[in-house]
Amino acid sequence: METSLFLAKFWGWYLLIFFFVLSFNPRRIQQIFEDLKDQKFLILAAFAAILIGLLNILFHNIWELSWKFIITILGWTSLFIGLGLFVFPEPTTRKLTVLNLKFVQTIYVLLFLLGIFLLNMGYELVLH
Numbered sequence: 001m002e003t004s005l006f007l008a009k010f011w012g013w014y015l016l017i018f019f020f021v022l023s024f025n026p027r028r029i030q031q032i033f034e035d036l037k038d039q040k041f042l043i044l045a046a047f048a049a050i051l052i053g054l055l056n057i058l059f060h061n062i063w064e065l066s067w068k069f070i071i072t073i074l075g076w077t078s079l080f081i082g083l084g085l086f087v088f089p090e091p092t093t094r095k096l097t098v099l100n101l102k103f104v105q106t107i108y109v110l111l112f113l114l115g116i117f118l119l120n121m122g123y124e125l126v127l128h
Contacts, residue, residue: 008122015115053079
C-alpha cells in the first residue's frame with residue numbers, strides 16, 4: 001500500500017475517533033489539559049507526539065500542492081507540538097489551552113471534515 005494512502009487512512013480514522021470521543025464526552029478534553037499539569041503525563045504525551053510526528057515525516061515528507069500536503073502538515077504539527085511540550089512545557093500547554101478555549105467549535109468541525117476528507121482520499125470513496 002502506498003504510504004500516502006496508509007497515512008490518509010491513519011490520520012482520517014484518528015481524527016474521526018478523536019472528534020467522536022470529544023463530542024460524546026466533552027469533559028475529556030478538559031481532563032487532558034488538566035493532566036498536562038502532571039509532568040509524567042506531559043512527558044508521555046510529548047514523546048508520543050514526537051514519535052508520531054517524526055515517523056510521519058520520515059515516511060511522508062511531501063511538499064506538493066495536493067491532498068498529500070495535509071498529511072505532511074499533520075506530521076510536522078505533531079512533531080512541533082511534541083517538541084514544544086517537551087522543551088517548553090508551560091508556555092506550550094498555556095497556548096494549547098487558550099486555542100482550545102477560543103476555537104473549540106471550529107477545531108471540532110475541522111477535525112471531522114479533515115478526517116472525512118482523508119478517509120475519502122485513502123479509500124477513494126468519492127472520485128477525486
